[in-house]
Amino acid sequence: MQEKPLLTGIDDYHLIELVDITKVFDSTTALCRMNLYIRRREFVTLLGPSGCGKSTTLRIIGGFEQPTEGRVLFEGADITRLPPYKRRVNTVFQRYALFPHLNVFDNIAFGLTIAKVSKPEIIRRVGAMLDLVGLKGMEKRSADALSGGQQQRVAIARALVNEPEVLLLDEPLGALDLRLRKDMQLELKKMQQRLGITFLYVTHDQEEALTMSDTIVVMRDGRIQQIGTPKRIYDEPKNAFVAAFIGESNILDAVMVRDERVVFCGREFVCVDRGFGEDTPVDVVLRPEDLTLVPAGQGMLSGVVRSVLFKGVHYEMMIDCGCGSLKVHSTSMAPEGERVGLSVVPFNIHIMEKVAAPGGS
């Protein structure tokens, strides 16, 4: 299922493997027969709307939840029943969970003191961590006197100082403001590459996932929808849900009449997909930036401009094509009410199987 890594440094060894994991809370199924492996030094992101089971997956790997069925393997050994404090993974919690009664130094040193590391060694390692996260000189500050960004850094340092095999991050940037979030994304990615630690990252922010990950796992309702590199997932979403969740897109009902021929909006288009059979109902995804504005009468589609918004780099236009409204991003602009033509190249017509209950967010 998973493609060959495009990045160097990731070896093919399966560090963590989830085998047929099912988790039922009371009577709702949070995870359903989930299978996933994570390679050493890989940056894997679990992406999906809230309630899709991504955090539950993380908590099962961390040892905070027991799966109802299935096994968790770590370096090939079954750790399903191992308590959290015996696992070689560490977690950065959603709201950091810094110990309010301890200062920055003692927070970071917590795991080391539990492991009975010698005093000079603790001082050395905590110092190195403070350097890494850029909090030198803040040792004596109380944890709740820090800004959100600083708390975030302490939480990361507290986990990393234990030199875990895997770092689990549960929406760690969710509480930060946009600007800081962007900076931290880059910083985290750099840290991961420098330390060579496996990161398992949970987020509902698709942009964050695309920016940071080696591999994205898109989840919905406790099931994996698609696994792949960011580029692969963006360019070739497997179904309408993934398409809608990753980036903006126009999703249309269509019929695959035969290989490389698809019908939507009353016209037959040439496309590049094969193997859907004949006369099969499918979904078609057209990215707004893949639709090109052409003079009326040209192009396969035509419609009337309903609205125009200036977005800085491009204009965003809603164009009424009779078969629905299409969103178009273009650097050129047509005024409201004008009739225009639209063209799209076969390569940019993405055909997807119909999912049971198509939806998105």
Add this chain to the structure above:
Amino acid sequence: MVARRLRMVYLLAILAFLYAPIIVLIVYSFNAAETRAVWGGWSLKWYAELFRNKGIMDALSVTLSVAALATIASLTLGTLAAIGMHSMRGGMRQVFVQVTNLPMMMPDIVTGISLMVLFIFAKAPRGYGTMLLAHITFDVPYVIFSVLPRLRRMNKHLYEAALDLGASPSVALRRVILPEIMPGMVTGALLAFTMSLDDFVISYFTSVRTANLSVLIYSMTRRKVPPTVNALSAIMFVVVLTLLLIQNLREARAEKSKPKGVRSL
């Protein structure tokens, strides 16, 4: 402003109503005369007599030791109970919360009588021991209701974070949860101690052979009141007043030095 003046006058009037009897009582405690009908000049003789009065001194030591022991016992029982209740779900938790609410809603007199009946039933002689048991019983809910909110306000991931960093459950309890709920435990202990010091009704019903101060004062006020009671009351008022002022000043200061929430960059 006139309105402001009027408000102040009203407040001072209420304050006078609240404190006048207390002040009068304190003044009388220095009255050399035997009755309150006459003023015999300033004197400390009732204070001297107070400390020589074995009955009062005994009652004082009963009051203090019962309060201290009941506080320790209810703090242990209540903190454990709060941690246990916090991890319960649904029905079980509701049962415990309701049972904890029960003695707080029950009128003191009914609590006192029902415990008295229990002790008579169990053929336990009503004295120091039964009074202590009763005090622990009405103290525990105060501890629980002081500790539970701290637990609830605590970031629920703190415990998991400790486990994540290698702490076993018992180490996590000691090094993370206890320090977190400590302020609640202190509040609970103070409440329990005060409630126990202050109690009359329940002690009255659950102990016959041993009297604490409240019970002693009650029995004294029913007969001809000896002036030593004035001295005793004056001391108790001043002690409570000082303790509460210190406590409140400390709280006010803590309130001021608290950081103004988490700033974002």
Add this chain to the structure above:
Amino acid sequence: MKRSSFAAPYGIWMLVFTIVPVFIIVYYAFTMGGAVTLDNFRLFLEPEFIGILTFSLWLAFLCTLLCLLFGYPCALFLANRDMRRATLFVVLFVIPMWMNFLLRTYAWMTLLEDTGLINRFLEWIGVGRRRLMYTENAVLFGLVYNFLPFMIFPIYSVLVRSDRNLEEAAQDLGANAWLVFLRVTLPLSLPGVVSGVSMVFMPAVTTFVIPRLLGGGSFMMFGDLIENQFLTTGDWNFGSALSLIMMALIFISLGILHRFNPDAESNGAVW
């Protein structure tokens, strides 16, 4: 070990010292010499006992009303912005709550007695001595004196926590001072009033010490009646029935009060 088992010792303790005693009371209330009967409750219907209950309720009601009447403005003024810096002043109003009520009642007695300060003042201005102790009013004033801080404090703490912006918003929308009070401040303070009322009414209905000391035993209240059954008459069955009636009364009034309280979390506790 499951963490919830930490509550087990407490559970056993409460079973032995709260649940079992209540059941013993229930047992006595519904039996007479071992036989199940409702006679104990029937006895309560005698005019004499109904009279005591009505008197207690009436006195507690008056006490609550007076506390509310005097306490509400007090809480309102204390919560005023001018007062926010005068913490110590506010604390003075709360402190009497923590003082032994026997001592407070006793202090009040020293003012009321025949040779007390009030009487001497009356004598001095030429009105002459009055009998102040051992009257219905002495009991009522003793109750008000004891419980007034319990009315002030909950109302104050709700008012002081309320959002200043709401009142300013009301002013901004054209309400004058009186309307702001009526339409914003008062409704917002209702949870405080509710817990204040329950903190005054409940102990006022059940007290037996204050009427005993200030009423000299001539004005029997419901609490005295119960105490009498157990310690003087020795009629545990009737006493238990009365205790159950009192508990029912308390729970019903708490239930009614809670209906008025939009803030369901606070169960009348001060802290």
